[in-house]
Amino acid sequence: MAETVKTFCRNCGAQCSMEVDVERGRMLAARPDGSKSPYGGYMCPKGLAAVELHNGMEARLHSSLKRGEDGAFVSIAADAALDEIAAKLSALIAEHGPRAVAVYHGTGAYRSVMGNLLERAFVAEIGTPNFFSSMTIDQSAKWVTMARMGVMASGRHAMRDADLILLAGGNPLVSHQGVPFALAETCAPARGFEAAKARGCKVIIVDPRRTETARYADLLIQPLPGHDAEIFAALAHVLLRDGTYDAEFAARWCIQLDELRAALAPFTPELAAARADVPVEQIELAARWLGEAERPISGSGTGPSMAANSNLADHMIELINALAGGYRRAGDLVRNPGTLRAKDTFEMAMSPTRSFEAEPRCVSEDTGALVGEFPTALLPGEIMADSPDRIRALICFGGDPLMALGDPAVAAKAFGHLDLLVSLDCRQNETGKVAEYVLATSQPFERPELSVSGDGMFPEAFVQYTDAVVAPAQGVIHDWEVFWGLAARMGVPLTFKFWNYGLNYRDIPEGLPLSLNEKPDPEALFRWLAKDSAVPFDVIKASPGGVRPADAQRLVLPAPSVLGRLELCPPDVAAELAALVDAEPEADFPFRLTCRRILHAVNSAYRESRETRRRYPVNYAYMNPEDMAAAGIAEDAQVEIASQFGTIQTLARAENRLRRGVVSMTHMFGPLVGTGDVLADGGANVGQLTSLSEELQPINFMPRFSGVPVKITAA
Ligand SMILES: Nc1nc2c(c(=O)[nH]1)N[C@H]1C(S)=C(S)[C@@H](COP(=O)(O)OP(=O)(O)OC[C@H]3O[C@@H](n4cnc5c(=O)[nH]c(N)nc54)[C@H](O)[C@@H]3O)O[C@H]1N2
Ligand SMILES: Nc1nc2c(c(=O)[nH]1)N[C@H]1C(S)=C(S)[C@@H](COP(=O)(O)OP(=O)(O)OC[C@H]3O[C@@H](n4cnc5c(=O)[nH]c(N)nc54)[C@H](O)[C@@H]3O)O[C@H]1N2
Ligand code: SF4
Ligand SMILES: [Mo]
Numbered sequence: 169m170a171e172t173v174k175t176f177c178r179n180c181g182a183q184c185s186m187e188v189d190v191e192r193g194r195m196l197a198a199r200p201d202g203s204k205s206p207y208g209g210y211m212c213p214k215g216l217a218a219v220e221l222h223n224g225m226e227a228r229l230h231s232s233l234k235r236g237e238d239g240a241f242v243s244i245a246a247d248a249a250l251d252e253i254a255a256k257l258s259a260l261i262a263e264h265g266p267r268a269v270a271v272y273h274g275t276g277a278y279r280s281v282m283g284n285l286l287e288r289a290f291v292a293e294i295g296t297p298n299f300f301s302s303m304t305i306d307q308s309a310k311w312v313t314m315a316r317m318g319v320m321a322s323g324r325h326a327m328r329d330a331d332l333i334l335l336a337g338g339n340p341l342v343s344h345q346g347v348p349f350a351l352a353e354t355c356a357p358a359r360g361f362e363a364a365k366a367r368g369c370k371v372i373i374v375d376p377r378r379t380e381t382a383r384y385a386d387l388l389i390q391p392l393p394g395h396d397a398e399i400f401a402a403l404a405h406v407l408l409r410d411g412t413y414d415a416e417f418a419a420r421w422c423i424q425l426d427e428l429r430a431a432l433a434p435f436t437p438e439l440a441a442a443r444a445d446v447p448v449e450q451i452e453l454a455a456r457w458l459g460e461a462e463r464p465i466s467g468s469g470t471g472p473s474m475a476a477n478s479n480l481a482d483h484m485i486e487l488i489n490a491l492a493g494g495y496r497r498a499g500d501l502v503r504n505p506g507t508l509r510a511k512d513t514f515e516m517a518m519s520p521t522r523s524f525e526a527e528p529r530c531v532s533e534d535t536g537a538l539v540g541e542f543p544t545a546l547l548p549g550e551i552m553a554d555s556p557d558r559i560r561a562l563i564c565f566g567g568d569p570l571m572a573l574g575d576p577a578v579a580a581k582a583f584g585h586l587d588l589l590v591s592l593d594c595r596q597n598e599t600g601k602v603a604e605y606v607l608a609t610s611q612p613f614e615r616p617e618l619s620v621s622g623d624g625m626f627p628e629a630f631v632q633y634t635d636a637v638v639a640p641a642q643g644v645i646h647d648w649e650v651f652w653g654l655a656a657r658m659g660v661p662l663t664f665k666f667w668n669y670g671l672n673y674r675d676i677p678e679g680l681p682l683s684l685n686e687k688p689d690p691e692a693l694f695r696w697l698a699k700d701s702a703v704p705f706d707v708i709k710a711s712p713g714g715v716r717p718a719d720a721q722r723l724v725l726p727a728p729s730v731l732g733r734l735e736l737c738p739p740d741v742a743a744e745l746a747a748l749v750d751a752e753p754e755a756d757f758p759f760r761l762t763c764r765r766i767l768h769a770v771n772s773a774y775r776e777s778r779e780t781r782r783r784y785p786v787n788y789a790y791m792n793p794e795d796m797a798a799a800g801i802a803e804d805a806q807v808e809i810a811s812q813f814g815t816i817q818t819l820a821r822a823e824n825r826l827r828r829g830v831v832s833m834t835h836m837f838g839p840l841v842g843t844g845d846v847l848a849d850g851g852a853n854v855g856q857l858t859s860l861s862e863e864l865q866p867i868n869f870m871p872r873f874s875g876v877p878v879k880i881t882a883a
């Protein structure tokens with residue numbers, strides 16, 4: 169007899185509540201569960217395929233692997249692998265100090281709260297500053313803005329309260345990426361936009377592609393990629409020119425308005441329109457709507473954060489919130505103050521930290537940390553550096569950094585230079601293929617979980633706990649057991665803490681010291697995380713569909729005293745604006761390659777599922793049909809795409825959603841370096857077109873992953 173259990177999906181950040189039918193330890197079917205979720209019942213195709221994915225559609229690893237003398241992998245028991253890895257780490261630390269060890273935290277690492285927290289505890293206790301993640305080769309422009317502009321602690325208006333949404337380069341209908349950076353509800357995103365439109369909220373989308381999300385746009389601006397800095401600078405220019413900005417907010421919470429006015433003077437709508445190749449009227453109209461709106465919000469997805477001038481673009485996008493009234497003020501509603509850790513929200517600015525100017529510093533470049541992490545694009549340099557503090561051992565937790573970094577020649581050479589490379593993953597990916605050890609991990613439905621990561625991000629207060637739906641497959645280890653197991657063997661005492669972004673793990677005063685002899689009981693740790701919860705753990709546990717606490721809403725409180733200020737135009741931002749005025753067009757390459765995501769995979773994960781393979785035998789190069797005709801490229805024809813840095817081959821597809829001059833491709837397809845046989849390769853790694861040494865951003869060293877200048881020819 170099949171039994172039905174409630175749980176939530178962990179295939180992406182949306183954490184959709186679901187029901188799963190289970191029979192004799194095997195998952196049979198999954199359905200959305202809207203009984204308590206603040207989004208209602210919802211699942212995307214990856215949720216619907218959760219059963220197929222879990223049951224091995226994707227060649228999951230059933231045993232940990234060790235590279236033998238001859239270079240081939242042999243099976244090894246996880247405990248034996250941990251013994252060897254711990255001994256090597258201890259020896260490296262004894263000889264070279266803790267900086268010899270680095271951790272890379274990939275997208276798969278976000279699937280487990282305990283894995284996350286024990287990883288953070290492990291890194292903090294061994295005392296290495298070498299923490300890297302996919303975030304710094306993704307949207308760390310947002311972290312740069314926080315470090316240079318500061319942060320409005322009250323946060324942006326919630327989507328449920330906004331009357332104007334201005335979203336650049338994000339496609340939440342596909343990516344389910346919403347708060348805190350992009351503007352959407354992560355789960356059931358279409359429903360969120362429909363409700364907003366029904367309330368009369370206007371939507372402006374800035375994207376070279378008429379995205380699925382653009383269905384809701386009242387105004388769609390389709391620029392050439394890489395010109396968001398000019399577009400958003402021009403929007404700010406008009407707000408200042410017409411006096412339609414929120415002068416009262418600026419006077420109370422911002423400084424450098426005069427510097428900003430001077431720096432933005434050249435950024436007329438005409439300049440932005442010419443650079444981005446859009447009608448000037450669209451910029452004037454968007455600026456007028458911003459000036460008229462009561463509660464507008466401005467934000468972006470990966471597009472502007474991966475293209476040229478990404479840090480400046482992001483500063484301009486956030487600037488719109490400061491000028492146009494994008495932040496909550498005292499008395500505004502806080503729909504979700506958090507449940508596990510409910511907190512008050514204040515109308516208060518926090519001054520910029522400029523953390524990248526402080527210790528600790530990288531050894532390969534003169535830069536420091538952002539939100540406690542070093543720039544991932546510097547990982548190869550930190551490994552190759554001629555320094556006693558260079559990285560010698562790298563643990564990759566739920567990620568495929570070789571693919572994610574791009575520039576495989578540089579990245580692969582550096583990874584080959586490591587004394588120890590460990591991959592912690594439920595699959596064998598490109599990084600795993602060159603690792604010394606691959607630890608085969610459990611998958612989400614094999615673990616209990618608590619909705620810690622959604623806690624303050626759900627649109628209304630909500631909390632959900634799930635037991636493991638099925639027992640872990642034979643031969644796998646939980647992510648958290650790896651970090652605990654290494655610490656136990658290395659004699660590193662771990663303290664379990666309620667860590668969150670922005671906190672320094674070591675500085676969190678309160679924690680639960682863990683025994684190094686007795687493996688922690690997951691439920692006890694979840695119980696500890698929920699000890700200050702508005703809903704007691706026992707109640708959460710007894711409510712498998714989740715709990716919506718009553719009367720959770722609060723109001724934004726006035727500042728305890730007037731504290732920090734937002735710096736609208738610090739000298740480095742002013743200098744970047746000045747340099748942009750004089751920038752020369754990049755004429756040699758007729759096309760710009762942009763980033764995009766597909767609904768059926770999350771980066772490399774779920775790429776091998778039946779549905780993904782059927783729809784995407786390769787990652788197509790999508791092009792405007794007129795561009796294809798002009799270049800003599802037929803549908804499904806093989807094309808060669810060449811940048812300044814490399815060449816790939818794939819198949820072309822017409823997509824009339826794209827403006828001319830743009831070719832759009834998904835990353836994380838194909839092998840690290842293509843063989844030339846596109847179909848056998850299953851696509852091409854667009855990272856071959858990017859560089860880890862040229863055109864990097866200052867501060868976060870973000871490579872250019874979107875708006876990459878390319879030539880396209882029929883192969
Ligand atoms: N050219 C180019 N490069 C890019 C991008 C781009 O658009 N263009 N995008 C960038 C972005 S936004 C990102 S986030 C990075 C992605 O970079 P990564 O995060 O490094 O890559 P993923 O493919 O997401 O790797 C996730 C891994 O986690 C594993 N996994 C899934 N579940 C679990 C689990 O429960 N436990 C463990 N241990 N592992 C698990 C999966 O099998 C997979 O191997 O790439 C970046 N690189
Ligand atoms: N289904 C699915 N969900 C995912 C992922 C996935 O791979 N699949 N990946 C996850 C990850 S790691 C991330 S980081 C998020 C990303 O979430 P999103 O940022 O929403 O992802 P994309 O769909 O790539 O949207 C990027 C958009 O930017 C546009 N764009 C490209 N260049 C520019 C530019 O220069 N300017 C402007 N204005 N727009 C530009 C592209 O056309 C595209 O529509 O999604 C997450 N969720
Ligand atoms: S959006 Fe899809 S993949 Fe993400 S949590 Fe929901 S069902 Fe799972
Ligand atoms: Mo990402």
